[in-house]
Amino acid sequence: MSIDSTDFAPSGDSRPSADAGPRTAVVIPAAGKGVRLGPGAPKALRELGGTPMLVHAVRATARARAVELVVVVAPSDGVSAVRTLLDGHGLPEVAVVPGGDTRQDSVRLGLAALPDTVETVLVHDAARPLVPDETVDAVARAVRDGAPAVVPALPVTDTVKQVEPRGDGEPEPVTGTPDRGRLRAVQTPQGFSRKVLAEAHSRLTAQGEGATDDAGMVERLGVEVVVVPGHEEAFKVTRPLDLVLAEAVLARRRAKDAY
Numbered sequence: 001m002s003i004d005s006t007d008f009a010p011s012g013d014s015r016p017s018a019d020a021g022p023r024t025a026v027v028i029p030a031a032g033k034g035v036r037l038g039p040g041a042p043k044a045l046r047e048l049g050g051t052p053m054l055v056h057a058v059r060a061t062a063r064a065r066a067v068e069l070v071v072v073v074a075p076s077d078g079v080s081a082v083r084t085l086l087d088g089h090g091l092p093e094v095a096v097v098p099g100g101d102t103r104q105d106s107v108r109l110g111l112a113a114l115p116d117t118v119e120t121v122l123v124h125d126a127a128r129p130l131v132p133d134e135t136v137d138a139v140a141r142a143v144r145d146g147a148p149a150v151v152p153a154l155p156v157t158d159t160v161k162q163v164e165p166r167g168d169g170e171p172e173p174v175t176g177t178p179d180r181g182r183l184r185a186v187q188t189p190q191g192f193s194r195k196v197l198a199e200a201h202s203r204l205t206a207q208g209e210g211a212t213d214d215a216g217m218v219e220r221l222g223v224e225v226v227v228v229p230g231h232e233e234a235f236k237v238t239r240p241l242d243l244v245l246a247e248a249v250l251a252r253r254r255a256k257d258a259y
């Protein structure tokens with residue numbers, strides 16, 4: 001599937017010129033179920049401050065200066081529902097395409113839908129609805145400045161143990177304690193040269209391999225990945241307590257805006 005670049009006119013004067021079609025796009029994988037969040041609608045459609053998380057994520061990325069095109073990857077049986085939902089929120093032009101069984105599949109399908117003009121791709125989880133604009137722009141800028149792969153990340157605050165996994169709540173033998181000073185907790189948006197990311201997805205998928213994030217895929221090509229500072233508010237809503245935190249962060253932002 002491909003998208004005609006003429007569908008995506010620039011939506012504001014502050015954007016880079018898109019006369020020849022968009023050069024920087026965001027792919028938002030939003031086709032997950034949200035099993036760890038518990039029963040309910042697919043996670044991206046659950047509400048945060050009365051608005052679906054996906055709408056927050058689209059707004060957060062679309063208003064970043066660098067972004068000229070947004071592609072949302074929806075559950076394969078929910079494309080028209082997501083289309084309708086986005087249309088009701090006064091967002092800029094967004095393309096919606098069907099996703100796959102894993103995050104990796106969904107990102108690959110989103111990439112395949114990009115117009116040829118796109119050179120820089122950001123991949124951003126719908127499950128990180130509160131990412132600040134400056135984080136999105138910092139990642140896009142680093143790619144535009146020549147880095148083939150960029151991830152925002154924060155230093156790890158807990159001490160991390162490597163274990164022999166047992167499951168079922170059984171005590172697990174510790175096999176090591178990595179040096180915390182060298183660990184980073186990785187967020188999104190992750191930014192890439194489109195060529196590099198597409199190559200990583202096509203090669204690893206053909207080999208039946210994968211990774212839990214896109215940078216992990218690119219690392220396996222032997223391409224250098226660099227880390228830029230992430231943001232505390234770019235956390236992923238994974239478990240129920242994350243939603244409580246997200247509501248609190250949003251309420252704090254809204255209270256600040258009211259003054």
Ligand SMILES: Nc1ccn([C@@H]2O[C@H](COP(=O)(O)OP(=O)(O)OP(=O)(O)O)[C@@H](O)[C@H]2O)c(=O)n1
Nearest residue numbers: 029030031032033034035036101102106126127
């Ligand atoms: N088949 C999938 C699985 C995940 N995602 C997306 O990838 C992002 C990060 O994934 P995660 O937080 O793990 O979301 P879920 O897979 O929905 O969560 P869970 O594992 O708890 O079901 C989310 O925006 C999710 O919608 C996707 O597009 N397609």
Ligand SMILES: C[C@](O)(CO)[C@H](O)COP(=O)(O)O
Nearest residue numbers: 103125186187188212213236
């Ligand atoms: C991409 C990601 O958000 C980086 O932290 C994360 O790896 C996705 O998590 P998932 O639970 O494996 O989908």
